[in-house]
Amino acid sequence: MNDDSSRCRSNCPINFALETFGDKWTLLIIRDMMFKGKRRYGEFLASAEGISTNILASRLQRLEASGLIVSSKDPANRGVALYQLSPKGKDLLPVMLAITSWSGRYDALSSAPAAFLEELESDREGLTRKIRAAMEQT
Amino acid sequence: MNDDSSRCRSNCPINFALETFGDKWTLLIIRDMMFKGKRRYGEFLASAEGISTNILASRLQRLEASGLIVSSKDPANRGVALYQLSPKGKDLLPVMLAITSWSGRYDALSSAPAAFLEELESDREGLTRKIRAAMEQT
DNA sequence: CTGTATCCTTAGGGATACTG
């Protein structure tokens, strides 16, 4: 039944993560949902990195298939799709914070404010809870 | 001079990380160095995922160019190269831990022992310091 | 605006032969 094993290179957790979101675009969509509150197709398209329409559609499908996001139809807006993080997707928050912290330390161009990075370093667990609580409200 | 800006999609820290190690192979090499103590070409080749020789050579070059690893010649062994994590590479430890924790929660096949994952959850900072200290000794 | 479909180019990468 579960013959996806043919596509699974190993049982390593790092490898599992790479096969789930290890490409150049997926984490950017996660970022847009997690930190920028984006929920619609056009909002993702508008991000600075310039994802193209076919790639965005492909990634949204893949993200939903792997359970990181859920889509719903917005009845107030011609049944247009709204994309949101699932709990599984929201649980990527510590990964995103760790990445942000690392980049802030080594990339002079990364635009994350120094104060934000300092807070990340000094109280990572507390900030995690805070952001998570904020996200749960929506 | 620094016209690499043409290859930089944005100044976002998530994007910076993706452009540094956001492919299907790089983090596996980091993992081998960080958690398995591998240092030589043949050791990376032998990992379960089956990286091919040209990709491995390409990734080792890229990793050294971006400063995540350093290579040295082993005078005791025909001047063969030894690859090790730089401080910048070792600082990816929190990223690796966060990924491992997430995969352990959602991938039934991930082989990380439950006890290890529980320890990650209950005392992530402490474990981070412990593993880091262990790595610094070499 | 929200997608889908198509065309086409390039980069990623598998297999393998080869050299020191």
Add this chain to the structure above:
DNA sequence: CAGTATCCCTAAGGATACAG
């Protein structure tokens, strides 16, 4: 064993046209 080089194929992805 430690790499390099080559061949070739597939998947990723950019551009753009098109449809609801």
